[in-house]
Amino acid sequence: MKKKIAIIAIIAVAITCGAYFGIAATRSQTPYLESGFGIGESEMEFVANPGGYNVAYLTIINGHDMDRWVTVSLQQPGLNRLKDGYQPLPQECYDWFTLTGWDGEQPTLEPKVYLEAGEIREISIPVSIPSNTTFMNEPAQVMVQVTEVNPNAFQLMAVACKWYIVVVATPED
Amino acid sequence: MKRRIALSLVLAIALMSVFVAPAAAANPTVSITVTAEVVSITNTKATWGIGTVAVDAVVYFSTDGNQNDTWSQIENTGSVTVDVEIRGTNIEGGDYDWTLATAAGNQTYSLYANKQATPTVYDVEVKSSEYVDITAVSGLAASGTNDWSMNFTAPNEFHASDDGAEKSATITLVASKHT
Numbered sequence: 001m002k003k004k005i006a007i008i009a010i011i012a013v014a015i016t017c018g019a020y021f022g023i024a025a026t027r028s029q030t031p032y033l034e035s036g037f038g039i040g041e042s043e044m045e046f047v048a049n050p051g052g053y054n055v056a057y058l059t060i061i062n063g064h065d066m067d068r069w070v071t072v073s074l075q076q077p078g079l080n081r082l083k084d085g086y087q088p089l090p091q092e093c094y095d096w097f098t099l100t101g102w103d104g105e106q107p108t109l110e111p112k113v114y115l116e117a118g119e120i121r122e123i124s125i126p127v128s129i130p131s132n133t134t135f136m137n138e139p140a141q142v143m144v145q146v147t148e149v150n151p152n153a154f155q156l157m158a159v160a161c162k163w164y165i166v167v168v169a170t171p172e173d
Numbered sequence: 174m175k176r177r178i179a180l181s182l183v184l185a186i187a188l189m190s191v192f193v194a195p196a197a198a199a200n201p202t203v204s205i206t207v208t209a210e211v212v213s214i215t216n217t218k219a220t221w222g223i224g225t226v227a228v229d230a231v232v233y234f235s236t237d238g239n240q241n242d243t244w245s246q247i248e249n250t251g252s253v254t255v256d257v258e259i260r261g262t263n264i265e266g267g268d269y270d271w272t273l274a275t276a277a278g279n280q281t282y283s284l285y286a287n288k289q290a291t292p293t294v295y296d297v298e299v300k301s302s303e304y305v306d307i308t309a310v311s312g313l314a315a316s317g318t319n320d321w322s323m324n325f326t327a328p329n330e331f332h333a334s335d336d337g338a339e340k341s342a343t344i345t346l347v348a349s350k351h352t
Contacts, residue, residue, distance in 0.1 A: 031211045038213025042350035049201035078304040153219040158347035159212045
């Protein structure tokens with residue numbers, strides 16, 4: 001009984017931490033890709049305050065056919081891919097997101113990721129909203145695109161996660 | 174033992190208050206809601222050797238360079254319906270690049286893709302400035318396939334110094350959740 005109470009208390013702390021950082025995600029079982037590559041998240045929604053900070057995670061899933069290099073970049077959505085009521089995130093806001101990579105052994109500043117065949121790698125993307133931003137109350141969309149690196153190919157494959165962002169004023173005390 | 178349990182409870186409650194307090198106050202935050210769905214596609218062809226082209230030549234994506242509507246096939250290997258868009262680049266190499274344009278011209282070339290629904294109609298202009306949709310009708314369902322092809326039109330005029338020079342371009346196919 002005493003042990004149960006202690007465990008419940010620890011779980012309560014964990015849940016509270018999760019709620020504080022505002023990450024709500026459910027994951028199904030690990031996907032298996034025979035070939036090619038993909039991402040584990042199709043969309044993310046951000047509700048941010050000026051000065052806010054958090055870390056988003058993007059899961060890159062490599063197929064079992066070969067090792068791969070991919071790059072991570074922010075791209076403007078095509079005009080026919082915009083969600084109703086949203087506009088493309090202005091490019092001057094792209095530095096709100098810090099894209100990083102992985103060279104197979106450690107994180108890198110260059111957003112280029114090495115994946116072994118069958119590897120699933122979660123990369124972190126810190127999100128930091130400037131406290132003096134004037135881009136407020138305007139729902140915006142940006143694509144986080146993962147593109148294969150293949151200097152010999154004419155056609156490159158890419159997958160993109162849609163990010164929807166709205167910055168709202170910090171609530172009063 | 175009792176003291177240890179009481180101590181751990183006090184510690185847990187203290188920790189909770191540390192994390193709860195800022196959320197209730199006016200501290201700025203970024204909340205994130207994630208939709209966990211796999212976005213993934215494959216495409217059967219990765220390279221295209223056009224070979225030597227004459228001025229104003231039209232070449233189709235196919236084994237023999239003639240019109241063929243089933244040159245390449247995209248498969249949705251993810252868990253969600255996707256849209257597939259395409260984007261091209263200028264052709265680089267030699268002394269002068271060829272610019273991707275709506276129509277072939279002086280130092281400019283064009284690329285047009287078809288859709289599965291209209292396999293003999295190459296009416297999707299490939300642009301360098303933005304992604305354009307090549308998915309059949311309304312999105313490509315999970316496990317679905319989409320046949321597609323492209324045609325290339327060479328410049329109708331180019332610099333003599335580029336005669337015989339090797340050049341290359343890249344197109345990117347990008348899949349994202351169907352809008």
